[in-house]
Amino acid sequence: MWFIYSCLLILLFEFQVSFAAIPVDSSSYAIGRRRYYIGLDKVPCNQAVEICRRKSMRLASIRNERENNDVYRFLSQQNYNGGAFISAKILSYGNAWSWLDGTLVNYFNWNSGEPNGYDETERCVQVFIKKNTLVWDDHSTIVANSYICESMTDDDNIQIDNRIGKKYYLGNEKVTYFGAIQYCEDMYMTLASVRNAEENSALHHLILTKGIKGHRSWISANQRVGSTNWLWLNGSDVEYFNWDQGKPSNEGLGENCITVSEKEQQAKWVDAPCDEKNYAVCEKLDSKKPDSKRNIFLDVKTSDLSLKLNIDRK
Template sequence: MVYNEIGQNKIQQSRLNEKKMSFVIRSDLLLLSVFCWSGICNGAPASVDDFYLGTEKVSRDDAVVLCQERSMELVSIQDSEKNEAIYELLKKHDINYPVWTSGYQSSNGSIWTWLNGGEFKYFNWGPGEPNSARGNESCLEVFKKNTEVLWNDQPCEDKRGFICEKVQNECETELVSVSVNENVCSISASEPNIPAKKFYLSTQKATYAQALKSCSDMFMQLAELRNEEENNALYKVMHGIATTPYWTAGHRNPGGSWEWLNNEPITYFNWRAGEPNSASNVGACLEVFVSDKTLLWNDQICSDERFFVCQKVDPVVQIAVKGKLTLPSGSGNNQEKDCSVVVKNL
């Protein structure tokens, strides 16, 4: 299905390149990781207020970045209720052109998934769709027709509007303790029984250096698999979807040792038999691929083009301290301190 583009707007390149954040830590501020986002919970009914409608026409990957800039994510449609909520949004703003969602097709063209790797369990394709009419229609757009929203596969580089949504919680968590260390308040939360990392599989191939930049542009980084649990978690995302190798953040330094980003040594490995072989000192970057029931590693020339895996870094919050706070029993510090806590999502 092909649509006429009317009044396309260009994104200022500087907006897409604003990917680095600077933080200042003072005695009354604290930055720390948390395990769940503020937002809407999976399974909760969606409403128009949960969405942001982007009317500028952009590619699908640019839409991912623009949603990230708003501390949101490109919309996923898990059920008919969500699809109906999006219809109401488009109807409210009288939008009669297609908009991007986070849906994309695996590299082998067999499975459709959402941004977090979850497979489609609900569909509302338009008649005859998906048909990959132009041969490379790997991303999912939706459009309003009559009294419903229909789905269509479309090339990812085409320009469309887009819909962001509040980041969805995958768990229910509560604040369990607060501790005070001089003028800094630390906060901890009960950790959900899910992997802390979320993986994003690219829809286009790139060199290792290009993959680094692409992940950074989307406020993510190339994936690091620090242990067997994380290797297995990525295997579950890639299994049945990815049939070719994908870049990770691993690379070999001039001394011959393997490192993640920031020169951190790799201590867990899952090499394919006979790897790394690094013939003539050529292979210097780490790719992974699905093999039977595991994810195996291979060294590869960094200038080769591969799909790649980005990981979403745990959200970081800022704690401002002012006033009086009584710590709960069992927090490790039961005395009163002159501080209160205000939590802001960065």
């Protein structure tokens, strides 16, 4: 009966994802808690979303007056007086506007007479400076424009290790394993893989630096129910382990994900239930490494099917 129940809850999905990371341009500037970049190569708004993502950024959102003032300051510093896309887009039904993450826009600073819906294609938003403020205007989805990318300036949480060609980022909230995948995706990173002792050492240093001794953090290794093999998110076998003593134990027959924590001056690994809540270790691969298409295999519970990962299903 338990086997049948498990089969009903767990579905195997095959995903394919391609990474084409572009380093954040040196002309990006930190304003407030965000780093902004102005793309002067004019593109349609949907293409701007992808360009920002490839820079490990996102098309900017402006959720309140303070952030509107921040973008105004940024464009003023760049001496830029033209229009530029932000991520607000009108929904296909009604007159509501939403951000990239699906949340509704509840702050606006429309220019006089806007939005006017001049034609059916004006479903995006551009911003521009007018009389010492930043105003909004609805804009066509097919007419090219400049765009503003943003990223959070949480640099204090990022550990850079040039020896391994990776940047590790330690999340600041506890989430499930599947929540950790989404958390890293939202940061335009990926849940970390730890493939050798050097990378494990770098991860240990990050844990010590950020003062989370005694707490567990997710890495991306997972195990299909009923299997003894551990896989990374790209479907490759886990060949390096640094198990804590007596691990993996699979206590309760549901510990199909892996956490790391500081112990004995190392980052020790422990198998854990995937619905347990821990911090997430994200990583950004060295952008100079070759791009690759990756097959992602996951045992996903039906309750986790709402994940909005940046992936294409086969």
